[in-house]
Amino acid sequence: MSKSEEKVSSGLPFSEKKRFHYDIYAILEAPQELYFGSEKEVNINIVEKVRVASEKGEYEKCYISPTKRRGVERRTLLWSDVNGGLLMDKLQCGIPATCCQDTCPICRTFGGMKAGEKTFIGRLTHSGGVAISPQVAIEKQRAMHPAMIYKEKTDTPMPYRKEYAQPGILYPVSNHCLSIDEDEFATVAYAFLMSLNRLGAGNPKGVSIAHTEWDGESQPLLVVDKYRVPMGEKPIISPSIIENSIAISAFLHLAKSIHGDNPTKFERKIGKDALHTLQDAALVFEEKNLKA
Numbered sequence: 001m002s003k004s005e006e007k008v009s010s011g012l013p014f015s016e017k018k019r020f021h022y023d024i025y026a027i028l029e030a031p032q033e034l035y036f037g038s039e040k041e042v043n044i045n046i047v048e049k050v051r052v053a054s055e056k057g058e059y060e061k062c063y064i065s066p067t068k069r070r071g072v073e074r075r076t077l078l079w080s081d082v083n084g085g086l087l088m089d090k091l092q093c094g095i096p097a098t099c100c101q102d103t104c105p106i107c108r109t110f111g112g113m114k115a116g117e118k119t120f121i122g123r124l125t126h127s128g129g130v131a132i133s134p135q136v137a138i139e140k141q142r143a144m145h146p147a148m149i150y151k152e153k154t155d156t157p158m159p160y161r162k163e164y165a166q167p168g169i170l171y172p173v174s175n176h177c178l179s180i181d182e183d184e185f186a187t188v189a190y191a192f193l194m195s196l197n198r199l200g201a202g203n204p205k206g207v208s209i210a211h212t213e214w215d216g217e218s219q220p221l222l223v224v225d226k227y228r229v230p231m232g233e234k235p236i237i238s239p240s241i242i243e244n245s246i247a248i249s250a251f252l253h254l255a256k257s258i259h260g261d262n263p264t265k266f267e268r269k270i271g272k273d274a275l276h277t278l279q280d281a282a283l284v285f286e287e288k289n290l291k292a
């Protein structure tokens with residue numbers, strides 16, 4: 001039996017390429033209102049929130065849940081264009097019916113399952129998403145969706161109330177990849193960048209990577225790690241921090257703290273270099289997967 005035919009418990013075929021761990025850390029900013037729903041009460045749609053305890057008391061914070069972000073990333077990949085068609089049609093891969101083909105860049109990375117036949121264990125996980133400032137969501141009145149008016153055969157839109165997370169809120173997030181090769185990281189990078197405009201439910205939606213003055217110029221609050229040994233402190237922001245300026249300086253400080261100098265074991269890109277790393281990887285994804 002050749003190495004490529006060996007059964008492995010991850011379900012994945014043997015890869016000739018060297019695998020690394022990769023992390024993406026970013027602070028995202030909502031340039032407009034954002035709605036990521038949690039539950040519907042009678043005639044009111046509620047934004048998903050979490051409760052956070054800090055030294056100064058307990059706060060309610062808006063939340064971009066990692067599971068929802070993961071769903072948006074996966075859909076963004078499925079809806080990518082391949083010569084006029086969609087990647088999901090080319091692969092016959094969808095949600096929840098994943099294809100689990102060895103050649104599917106999405107299932108290989110995000111995981112997939114064909115019930116009773118095959119399972120790929122996902123090696124990409126999503127974290128963070130708790131807002132920094134504890135601004136409460138604002139409730140607004142909205143008219144009923146036209147489709148509902150048609151369904152209920154009434155001419156009068158039934159107004160309902162909907163909460164929105166306010167613009168300018170910062171959300172620290174991170175994506176973690178366990179033992180993936182360069183091509184698989186290309187999928188992760190493409191999905192991360194492409195999903196930013198699509199985060200949120202309904203309209204409006206979208207976030208951007210927040211910027212700050214960093215090493216003398218305005219740079220994105222972004223860090224990309226590629227490693228075999230975890231040598232740096234992870235720029236993860238404690239949810240108990242409630243001030244943007246404190247969170248941003250913590251992010252910058254942690255991003256610069258790397259122990260030792262061993263680029264073959266740990267490589268960190270920060271700011272615009274990190275963005276270029278993701279963009280270069282996204283180009284690789286397009287070359288490999290979106291050409292007919």
Ligand SMILES: [Zn+2]
Pocket residue numbers: 091093094098099100101104105106107108112
């Ligand atoms: Zn698939």
